[in-house]
Amino acid sequence: AQKITQTQPGMFVQEKEAVTLDCTYDTSDPSYGLFWYKQPSSGEMIFLIYQGSYDQQNATEGRYSLNFQKARKSANLVISASQLGDSAMYFCAMNIGGATNKLIFGTGTLLAVQP
Amino acid sequence: DGGITQSPKYLFRKEGQNVTLSCEQNLNHDAMYWYRQDPGQGLRLIYYSQIVNDFQKGDIAEGYSVSREKKESFPLTVTSAQKNPTAFYLCASRKAGTGNQPQHFGDGTRLSIL
Numbered sequence: 129a130q131k132i133t134q135t136q137p138g139m140f141v142q143e144k145e146a147v148t149l150d151c152t153y154d155t156s157d158p159s160y161g162l163f164w165y166k167q168p169s170s171g172e173m174i175f176l177i178y179q180g181s182y183d184q185q186n187a188t189e190g191r192y193s194l195n196f197q198k199a200r201k202s203a204n205l206v207i208s209a210s211q212l213g214d215s216a217m218y219f220c221a222m223n224i225g226g227a228t229n230k231l232i233f234g235t236g237t238l239l240a241v242q243p
Numbered sequence: 244d245g246g247i248t249q250s251p252k253y254l255f256r257k258e259g260q261n262v263t264l265s266c267e268q269n270l271n272h273d274a275m276y277w278y279r280q281d282p283g284q285g286l287r288l289i290y291y292s293q294i295v296n297d298f299q300k301g302d303i304a305e306g307y308s309v310s311r312e313k314k315e316s317f318p319l320t321v322t323s324a325q326k327n328p329t330a331f332y333l334c335a336s337r338k339a340g341t342g343n344q345p346q347h348f349g350d351g352t353r354l355s356i357l
Contacts, residue, residue, distance in 0.1 A: 132285075161342045169276060173286075173291055173333060174350035223342045228293060229274065230301070231346060233285035 130155045130224050133180045134234035142242055148195070149205040149237045151220035161223035162203040163231065164194065168216045176218075177201055207239075215241045245270045249334050251252060256321065256328060264319045264352045266334035273339040275317035279303060280331040289315035289332075292317055293339075304346050321354065329356050 129219055131154045141147040153162065164176040179187045179194045187194040195204040217238050221231040247268045251354025255321075256262045266275065274293050278286040288301030292311040311317055321328045331353050335346040 159342070163345055165348075171331060171333075171351040171353075175294070175345040175347065176344050178345060219252060221286075227342070228299075229337055229342055229344070229346065230288055230290065230291065231276075231286075233287075235285045 129159075130222065130232060132220050132222050132232055132234035134220055134237050136237045137235075138238040138240070140240050140242055141207075143212060144192065144209055146181045146206060146208045147210055147239065148220050149207070149220075149239065153201050153203060153222050155195060155222065155224070157224070161196070162196070163192060163221045164192070164224070165203045165217045166202075166214075167236070169217060173219070177205070181202045195219075209239075210241045212241050212243060215239060247334060247336055247347060247349035249332075249352050251352060252350070253302060254352055256353045257357050259323045260274055261320055261322050262354070264332055264354070265332075266317045266319065266349060268317075268334075268336045268347075268349075269315060270336055270338070270347065271314070272318070272336035272347070275311070276335040276337070276339040277301075277307075277309065277317070277319045278333045280333060280337065280351075283322070286333060289319065328354055330354060 133152045160181045163180045166174045177189045191208045193206045217236045219236045220234045250265045260332040267303045276291045290309045292298035309322045337346045
C-alpha cells in the first residue's frame with residue numbers, strides 16, 4: 129500500500145540552526161514524486177520543494193534541501209539557518225496516480241523555532 | 244495576483260442541512276482538488292477534477308458532492324449524509340503536465356456543527 133510516514137509529531141530548533149524533518153514513503157510504483165509543504169497557523173499550504181524518483185540530484189530551493197535516499201525510501205527535508213517564521217506544520221506528500229497527481233500526505237511535523 | 248480563493252473562511256452547519264464551500268481559481272489551472280484536514284491526520288482527498296464537467300471520487304467522498312461547470316470553479320457541497328463534517332477544508336489546483344507540477348492551495352474553510 130502507498131503510504132507516507134512522518135514519525136516526528138513535534139520538534140524544537142534554535143534560531144539560525146539547521147533542522148531535519150523526517151519522511152519515509154512506501155510505494156511499488158517506480159515513478160513517483162515527493163513534495164514538502166509548510167502550513168502556518170493561518171492554515172494555507174505553501175509548496176516548498178519537489179523531488180522526482182528519477183532525479184539524480186537532491187533538490188534544493190533556497191534554505192530548503194531534500195535529502196533523498198531512494199534505497200531507504202526516505203525524503204527528509206533539511207531547513208538551514210532556521211528563522212522564527214519557519215515555525216509551522218510541515219507535511220510530506222507523495223504523488224500517486226500518475227498524471228492525475230493525486231497526493232497522499234503524512235500526518236505532519238510541528239516545528240517550533242526558538243529565539 | 245493569481246491565486247485560489249475559498250469562501251467563507253468559517254461556516255456553521257445545522258443538523259440535516261447541506262452547505263456549499265466555494266473554491267475559485269484564476270491561475271488557469273486544469274485540475275482542481277478538495278481535501279479534508281482533521282487534527283493529527285494530515286490531508287485526505289475528497290474529490291478531484293482534471294477537466295470541466297468531469298470529476299472523480301477520492302478516498303473519502305461519501306457525504307460530499309461536487310460540480311465543475313467552469314474551469315475556474317469547483318464548489319464542494321457537504322450533505323446531511325456526512326455525519327462528521329467538522330473539519331478544515333482545503334481546495335487546490337494544479338497546472339496540467341508532468342508530475343512535478345505542485346498543487347497550489349487556498350486558505351481553507353473551517354466548518355463546524357451547531
